[in-house]
Amino acid sequence: MKKVLCCFKGESSSQGAARNRQQPGTNNNGDEEDPQRPFGDNEYLNNAWRNNLQIPDDRLPREPPRSSPPRLPRFTLRWQEILEGTQNLADANMLGEGNFGQVYRCNIPRLDKVGAAKIQKVENAEAKTEFEAEITTLERANHPNVISLLGQCVTDEDRVIVYEFMPRGSLEYHLYADARPAPGLQQQQGRVVLNWEKRMNIALGVASALIYLHEELKTVHRDLKVANVLLDEDFVPKLTDFGLATRMVRDGNGIEKQCEIDPIKGTMGCIAPETEESALVSSKSDVYSYGVFLVTLFTGRKAFDRARPVGSRKINEWLMSVWSRDEYLPIVLDVALGNTFSEEGVKRLFQAARMCMDPNVLQRPTMRFVETMLRQAAAYDVVTLAPVLRRREMA
Template sequence: MGVGTSAERRNENSRDEERTGGRKRSGCWIRLCVPPSSSRSKVDNALSCGAPARASEGEAKNDVTQDQPVRQIVPCGTATSNAEKSSPSTIVADGLKVAFQLRKFTYSELKYATRNFRPECLLGEGGFGRVYKGWIEDSGAAPVRPGTRLTVAVKTLNHDGHQGHKEWVAEVNFLGNLQHPNLVKLIGYCIEDNQRQLVYEFMPRGSLEHHLFRKSVPLPWSIRMKIALGAARGLAFLHEEAERPVIYRDFKTSNVLLDADYNAKLSDFGLARDGPEGDKTHVSTRVMGTYGYAAPEYVMTGHLTSKSDVYSFGVVLLELMTGRRSMDKNRPVGEHNLVEWARPLLKQKQGFHSLMDPKLGGNISMKGAQKVTQLARYCLSKDPKNRPLMSQVVEVLKPLPNLNDMASSSSLYQSLQAQRAGRLAYPSGSQSMKPHCSFAWNGQQAARSLSCGPHGHASPYRPQASPYRQSPRSSAAK
């Protein structure tokens, strides 16, 4: 590791001594000479389970329409501006601005904390590299015996992978300087020679994606609503409460992690961008993200706003309601894209019955299901101005985890279940067995493209008088 002036070297030595001997930290700056990496892609699931490999930077902008995520490296100047304002005492190193509350680890310390990165400690693997379980001191960097003191997740950069130093820097700059109960806590980092590691709080229940789509036991309705509320609070903080607005840009189930009590926390800030301020209405970027979650106006124009995150939140709401993935090629034709399949049902008065995850049976709140269906409809509006602010989403979701008006005791639910059972008993489509309700059970209405051009069909789902259109925030938050 290269060093700057002699004064800088003395200051670095004092910090190293502070880490081991408890000496008081200094407030000066240190310049580290770090060789950048050319690798440029995204880790899908940071702390819990594995993920598909990311597409390379060489893939074109239109690749967002393929069934795979695409990434862009966040420019250091943009990614760090929020950190500059929120934490004035930082270390500058090749675009890296590290808050002093972060712990600095050596590679040997992390190697010992994870038992030499042994397979038994492996939590998962993604585009960034592998994530290991480790144990460290409560307030220091020294490793301890397994099962004692503080349990952490150590994410280590794979130099043969798709994510490189610049994206590692972006993760430190955002998570290291933004603190909220619904954001995963970044505890520390290691930058030593060509080693790059990040140390996070350990999230024992893994990702929302794992619970929704991989576990055989379904998440109860109240837990799903609790997770939605926590994730909404995290986004509301980024958009409206942080010193400068932040656009998360990669909100999806695999990036929502859960603690022991199913409190949701946002992870993986490699795609995050500082939001527009002042008279600016958007941030212009190359289109990057995960297909199935990206807002249509962002896909078409590259104009990124906080309302792009609101759209992604609407997609995750649908996943929570239906138990379906945002994109699933294994489903019948017309049902591959969750949003396109669900749109006709979202505008039906009783359409939420067909949207509910069948694994839940009747164990859902009738009032809650109606509310969250309406909320998803507004979040997924094709006109960003009709989408709510995340603070408004939080207010709608607050009472939903505690509602107990179960659908199983509803006569309407029982009637609809009987109709559905009758239809399944007559697959030929006998007229005598067709349901008399106004919405389609099979969801096979003509799908509309999320990225249709100006000559496409006008959206029938845009409300005439959206309760969210009159925004209390300035245009910078839209």
């Protein structure tokens, strides 16, 4: 079976038009020009060129209004800017650590922004593949629930991706009591209890991000989990970590088909069975992971927990005893919700999760169908119910 490389690079029409309009090196008369002023006396375009800004093309029609945020300009950053912005990679600025490097809070005065800088060592070939997958995906992305790319830096020793900074950190921190806050977050409010409304908004935001990936970017995320969902000041979720992102594959009739990956990567408990067993991925693999995400979000349980008895370490195994009995569902909800939630909404949520986590990949719905079910769940009234037997009574 053909294997698919996950790195793609596009160019906007305005970038191409600007490049074709006049190449740096000559002016309109064909004479040599100042290399710092390739557009002659037009300082607006010269400044845009010097700072790697997207150069506009006024000949193109204006885009109609849309819900996506304005695309942030992306810069090629200097290593010295990364060092200064992170205070020489100070531990106090660390936001996290992954398989291939660390993430630091990074002030970038030139952009007048605070970013999150993911730093990798260049000698790691596997890390290079994920770096390229992430850069090429985020360069094309523009959605309110997908993390924004601010810039990148590549030196002889390091590769750096800089994203927008999310002040509330990861969803994992607010969901699990044993999750430690990152030193670089400098959170003043600390961990916040997520009520029903916040969780519904997070679930809908992540669903919207996946719809965008699947329908617009034709891309499979491959590593959806609570740790890869970051929260802004208003708890708006942003999907991040696109190192495993893979372009969707279609047959001659334009129908998506599964593609083979090597090696198998992902997070235990979140990986779809066809990926875990046969190294196959598709948009339906993300749908499965979203089902796991939905259950973890509303139960407060981890997708995989070695502390649970053998046979119930994966969350779908843990829920097996209540999957088919709607009246039992409230007992597995996160105790942090108290008794304030929607009974009908809970039923619809778990119905959506069961459909997403169907072992048969062909039986899973699309993310757009799942989002419709979530909106229906969110429409039910939220009430404070009488105390119920909670999940702590379950082994």
